[in-house]
Amino acid sequence: MKFFLDTAHVPDIRKAAGMGIADGVTTNPSLVAKEGRDFIPLVREICAIVDGPVSAEVTAEDADGMVRQGRDLAGIAGNVIIKVPFGQEGLQAVRALEAEKIATNVTLVFSPLQALLAARAGASYISPFIGRLDDVGHRGMDVVEQALDVLANYDLHSQIIVASIRHPLHVLEAALIGAPIVTVPPAVLWKLFDHPLTDIGVARFKADWQGLQEKLR
Ligand code: E4P
Numbered sequence: 001m002k003f004f005l006d007t008a009h010v011p012d013i014r015k016a017a018g019m020g021i022a023d024g025v026t027t028n029p030s031l032v033a034k035e036g037r038d039f040i041p042l043v044r045e046i047c048a049i050v051d052g053p054v055s056a057e058v059t060a061e062d063a064d065g066m067v068r069q070g071r072d073l074a075g076i077a078g079n080v081i082i083k084v085p086f087g088q089e090g091l092q093a094v095r096a097l098e099a100e101k102i103a104t105n106v107t108l109v110f111s112p113l114q115a116l117l118a119a120r121a122g123a124s125y126i127s128p129f130i131g132r133l134d135d136v137g138h139r140g141m142d143v144v145e146q147a148l149d150v151l152a153n154y155d156l157h158s159q160i161i162v163a164s165i166r167h168p169l170h171v172l173e174a175a176l177i178g179a180p181i182v183t184v185p186p187a188v189l190w191k192l193f194d195h196p197l198t199d200i201g202v203a204r205f206k207a208d209w210q211g212l213q214e215k216l217r
Pocket of ligand 1: 006026027028107127129131132163164165183
């Protein structure tokens, strides 16, 4: 399973890249707004850190505007993926951008049928938002599982990115159903490192080692 970072925060991206676990990055207008920086230079900086796909989202509301923005964003670096909100205008833009060999990521997907439509439009990536579904009492991971089945039934090759991840269990569940990609907020990624037995083990090794050094002195 590939790990994308769901953030526009450069220090976290650098840290994960330094460990070889930043296979890609997804941003959205809210995440960029949090950084308080200009969009284009920020995307350029992220693309220089990460080898894999970096999603940058269009903000236009009509297909022509999305295509124009998509072309501009794609010019920033070779690994930019154009994130397009699901919808009728969005899928027209996806079709046009993919026809120009500009890869897209359809975002704000909440059902397996939306995923099917996005795949038929030719999206390279599709992002079901599982946390937001869980928030309203639906099982987000069921949507991912069904979307994977539906795409496999018709031999459609869009890659599913499990998005809107809220906690480590979401990551485990995604891995157990064989999801190809998760996009994880840094706060959740760092939690995956934590285990009390690891901490206890490190402390015990340190204490035993120091005890030996004292004995040998
Ligand atoms: C995905 O690409 C989105 O950036 C993200 O996962 C949204 O997550 P949220 O529901 O935590 O805002």
